[in-house]
Amino acid sequence: MTESWATFGADLHLDLAAGRGLRAGLTEALREAARSGRLAPGTRLPSSRSLAADLAIARNTVAEAYAELVAEGWLTARQGSGTRVAERARPRRAAPAPAAARVRPPARRGPAYSLISGSPDLGSFPRAAWAAATRRALTAAPNDALGYAVDARGRVELREALAGYLARARGVYAEPERIVLCAGFAHGLMLMAKVLRARRVRDVAVEGYGLDIHRDLLTEAGLRTHPLRLDGAGARTDELPGTGAGAVLLTPAHQFPTGGALTPRRRAAAVDWARTTGGLILEDDYDGEFRYDRQPVGALQGLDPDRVVYLGTASKSLAPGLRMGWMVVPDALLEEVLAAKGHTDWTSGAVEQLTLAEFIRSGAYDRHVRGMRMRYRRRRDAVVEAVSERASVTGVAGIAAGLHVVLDLAPGMERPVLQAAAGQGLALEGLSAFRHPTTDLPAREAVVVGYGTPPDSAWSLTLSALLSSLP
């Protein structure tokens, strides 16, 4: 921490009691600030000249007050390092109360390695390119971009950049007018849950395997979830007519977590169901950018932009910490989505929206995705090859795309493998953690290997830990 503020003129708030001499009041105020811990031990005080100017009093008054407190031991003064609150001054307030302590996350003594799915390699975030895009975006931004948002959809610069990108790379029909920016996929799903409840929808079909936090989010919004069966060809959308659902949440490009791509026949079945019943399809295109051996699988939204709400995110292609997502919304639904979002725009800040727009426009986004695709593909190849000889692994699924694969295990092996992984200091999830609680799919023993997660520097040790966990 650079403590340059004394030089540059920092603010120091002091309650000068009324009706006392200036010097006495200032002395007491400083003493109280040090005694109470409001000014932490070691804090550097403004120079007497600077504080005197702030308070519009004589510099000598400040110097005398400082001297008195140094004499009392509350402050220390040393040539060259200025006047500071003495280290022995102890704060009034006790340590944080138990309530606060309980909500504090546990100290990070977690596993040494992680293959938990759902994260990109954060070590490869293009920091320098992102900072450069921020600088360019800020240079070009109009003043009003920094003001209160006037459009609940988010900045038009980013919606235009995304419209071009999504059409080109993901086969999405996306006009900027129908794009609504949000703070990641979960935020978009929450908005859609609100819209569905406002339309009096009660039931949403989901995939038999999926993320519990997404199911919980729907449940908390007052919706019931109904699991569709699924197989290597994705969710059984032919079951939709029997569910009574008003909407379905799908991961068509790469089923999460089992890894299949929804087949053309099943895509058609989903769209037919939506057209016949007036239902909505929520398309979670979480890792559509990352496909390897096969023909790219376009977004389902291209089949019927009036019945599909497309949801995308920068969480896998760049980093979840950006809190940046987007929805492409059917015309007829736009007003409802914006009403759910509300006047107060919780979207990411304007600077990050403008930065991502510049990042896409300049080609840096394509460049980053392409580079990551090659890295992830090498990691996938390494996993697939390394486990090919393991007796416990009966199959590898979902290898064509994404940032994870599913290793099917011999019966009874999921729990022992997870325990062995924990013993190796490796965070790893079993497939059963993703199973919908009421699905009648046969139990499947497998582990989900999020090979995208480790930084490059930890990759080979992480892979070794995985192999050591697999008999």
Next chain:
Amino acid sequence: MTESWATFGADLHLDLAAGRGLRAGLTEALREAARSGRLAPGTRLPSSRSLAADLAIARNTVAEAYAELVAEGWLTARQGSGTRVAERARPRRAAPAPAAARVRPPARRGPAYSLISGSPDLGSFPRAAWAAATRRALTAAPNDALGYAVDARGRVELREALAGYLARARGVYAEPERIVLCAGFAHGLMLMAKVLRARRVRDVAVEGYGLDIHRDLLTEAGLRTHPLRLDGAGARTDELPGTGAGAVLLTPAHQFPTGGALTPRRRAAAVDWARTTGGLILEDDYDGEFRYDRQPVGALQGLDPDRVVYLGTASKSLAPGLRMGWMVVPDALLEEVLAAKGHTDWTSGAVEQLTLAEFIRSGAYDRHVRGMRMRYRRRRDAVVEAVSERASVTGVAGIAAGLHVVLDLAPGMERPVLQAAAGQGLALEGLSAFRHPTTDLPAREAVVVGYGTPPDSAWSLTLSALLSSLP
């Protein structure tokens, strides 16, 4: 827009129909993309080499498909500018439907000048310093800062920087553990409204003059608002015991919009009421950094950190577009606030949180606030001096701090002055717009002059427009 993506390898999604010749399939897919408008006229296609590599087909196949579509008129090829979608290719989709058009904000043919309160001078946002702080913050950030948030309070780096700043400059008792970051004041108020409703609070006292959007936010959360009377010494907190309210929303440092600072006696009355009844004080410290002639007025929170929820924001000190706010929460309330915030963190992205932390730590925040304080003070002086001779102005209130003053007007003058301002192309608000609908305060005719709003370049013309509107 730099179209460098063809060089760097852009993604182009194509649906190649199965069971057809590769070249025929590619040709049809490109034709359909151009015909349907998915690829906008003018879009530059990847080079044939790059697309061939993407699709793992022969370059010649791509080149032949391109040539065929050029012959058909769907594409154009020109030396040096590559292959593009022809301008005459017309999109399939019609213009956005009326629904979408309605929600689009009207074209900005608004007033030429604005003295609407609530915004800082966006033209003075420290763009270069902010971009530099982003670069430094990104360089220093640990990888996991870019991942999913593990602490619903927000990044610890920013909470630590804020704790030091708020203690020093605003007299707030703020440990990083009790700071919760949010996306601006309104987000924080919404979280507190949820907490109050969960505690079965039904009634909240508010100031007789205030922002309607804050009152509406409380009302939409299911709370009733009760106006306190107020005068030049702030809100009449001695009225609190009669309201039956479970909480009170106050602007102690600088009443918004009437401009008084809550007196020590009234501060004590608010705290006494809170201690006696178990009520909560929500302190909106929206512009506490900006004070001019008088002794700085510290935060009310310093009087009783267990009964006051302190809410601050970067919206006035830096820019609303950052969507950055913070709450300092009593220990006993922390878990409830985090439960209201939810697992899914809508806070500003990690990069902006880290940037603000670095901005504060490096001294840039103090430097910016100090510089803006001098500019705003000069503007305030200019307004006060300029209106001193106007017959229609009977008083000037709230001049000691903040980014606005209130000009009291002779009876019957508020509406004519606002009309004259509109005629001058000047956006200006009357005080009556801020009046609580059920307050029994006597009507007060005045205009609220947000002198912080104009960029420097527009300041003198804006002031002239104001003067021309005042008889």
